[in-house]
Amino acid sequence: MASTKLPNTGFSIFSEMTRKANEYQAINLSQGFPEFDCSDRLKERVAYYMGKGFNQYAPLEGVLPLRESISHTIIGLHNRTYDPVSEITITAGATQAIFTAITAFVREDDEVIVIEPAFDTYEPTIRLNGGRPVFVQLTPGTYSINWDEMQRSVNSHTKMIIINTPHNPSGMTFSEEDMLRLQKIVNGSKILILSDEVYEHIVFDRGQHQSVARYPELAKRSLLISSFGKTYNTTGWKVGYCCAPPELTYEFRKIHQLIVYAANTPIQHAYSDMLADKDSWQNLKHFYEQKRNTFVNLIKGSRFKVIPSSGTYFQLLNYSEISDKPDIDFTDYLVKEIGIAAIPLSVFYHEKTDHKVLRFCFAKNDDTLAEAARKLCKL
Ligand SMILES: Cc1ncc(COP(=O)(O)O)c(C=O)c1O
Numbered sequence: 001m002a003s004t005k006l007p008n009t010g011f012s013i014f015s016e017m018t019r020k021a022n023e024y025q026a027i028n029l030s031q032g033f034p035e036f037d038c039s040d041r042l043k044e045r046v047a048y049y050m051g052k053g054f055n056q057y058a059p060l061e062g063v064l065p066l067r068e069s070i071s072h073t074i075i076g077l078h079n080r081t082y083d084p085v086s087e088i089t090i091t092a093g094a095t096q097a098i099f100t101a102i103t104a105f106v107r108e109d110d111e112v113i114v115i116e117p118a119f120d121t122y123e124p125t126i127r128l129n130g131g132r133p134v135f136v137q138l139t140p141g142t143y144s145i146n147w148d149e150m151q152r153s154v155n156s157h158t159k160m161i162i163i164n165t166p167h168n169p170s171g172m173t174f175s176e177e178d179m180l181r182l183q184k185i186v187n188g189s190k191i192l193i194l195s196d197e198v199y200e201h202i203v204f205d206r207g208q209h210q211s212v213a214r215y216p217e218l219a220k221r222s223l224l225i226s227s228f229g230k231t232y233n234t235t236g237w238k239v240g241y242c243c244a245p246p247e248l249t250y251e252f253r254k255i256h257q258l259i260v261y262a263a264n265t266p267i268q269h270a271y272s273d274m275l276a277d278k279d280s281w282q283n284l285k286h287f288y289e290q291k292r293n294t295f296v297n298l299i300k301g302s303r304f305k306v307i308p309s310s311g312t313y314f315q316l317l318n319y320s321e322i323s324d325k326p327d328i329d330f331t332d333y334l335v336k337e338i339g340i341a342a343i344p345l346s347v348f349y350h351e352k353t354d355h356k357v358l359r360f361c362f363a364k365n366d367d368t369l370a371e372a373a374r375k376l377c378k379l
Helices: 013-023 040-051 064-078 093-105 122-128 147-153 176-186 246-259 265-276 284-299 327-338 366-377
Strands: 088-091 111-116 132-137 158-164 192-196 222-227 240-243 305-307 314-318 357-361
Touching: 013 327, 040 265, 064 088, 064 240, 064 265, 088 093, 088 246, 093 122, 093 158, 093 192, 093 222, 093 240, 093 246, 111 122, 122 132, 132 147, 147 176, 158 176, 284 314, 284 366, 327 357
Parallel strands: 111 132, 111 158, 158 192, 192 222
Antiparallel strands: 088 240, 222 240, 305 314, 314 357
């Protein structure tokens, strides 16, 4: 019998909930993917590059035009220059970039600080590399971060801090003050930062996305990771990127080449053309802000308590006035009896902490949101 290297890890709840949603023909607000298709222009660009014969291996670091487009975009947004040649690598999605970054730097007994609730790949990837996750909890209800707790969690074993803004699953976004606190904590240390920014273009209420790229003291020690899946409604294409100073990028690429060698070629060229047109990403925040407002307004008549979301396409709802079932059981009831698939928040905690909160994805058509809200308001 093969022994497991990950005894506490099963298979992703996201695909499990999508399977259940299909089985019970429920409205699927669980897994984080948009109900809308990608643009015709993007499809046309991919077809164009395939037709032109861009179908063989890309350079392992990614095609240069895309790295240049990313560099230009970041200069415009955050006023920091990442050198396309030595500081930007194209990956097979953010998941691979996260795995690569942790594997490149985390060794046996290194500590890595993970903010909980947390995206599900961080912890097992740290453990696979012999590292020790150290958890810092967001405050339930507001999902703000307690920087004093973060400060107390840092010690001489701390190799890396993983941050994620806008934050999945809570919809919280870091403020400038948060970034300055983080900067103060790591200043003068050798701690690396893995900054997961896959929802970088989805920040609401005129907020500013707080990228590590905006803070020189953070950027010089950070691996900034993002993905095109969320920006272009193409979560199935799995192309992302990592921006980091040359010495970090050099080590990152050593691992990257072993995992995938390179991401797929025609899609990289197509994304490069898309990024160059600001309209393809700069209205995303308004689009999803509208969706959030629609969903929240529809839910107002229900007994769910809305937890404010300032970014991503997720909305947390507290159901403690409706039921005292554990969140896993309540989710099960929702999908089987009410016809709504959601994600119980406890799955984002290593101790499966249950605050009677569920995560709903509102990247759906208005009709879908209205039908979902109608069902939820009956509870
Ligand atoms: C916070 C966060 N990081 C990373 C990813 C993975 O991105 P990708 O699909 O590009 O691998 C996701 C996807 O849901 C996410 O929510």
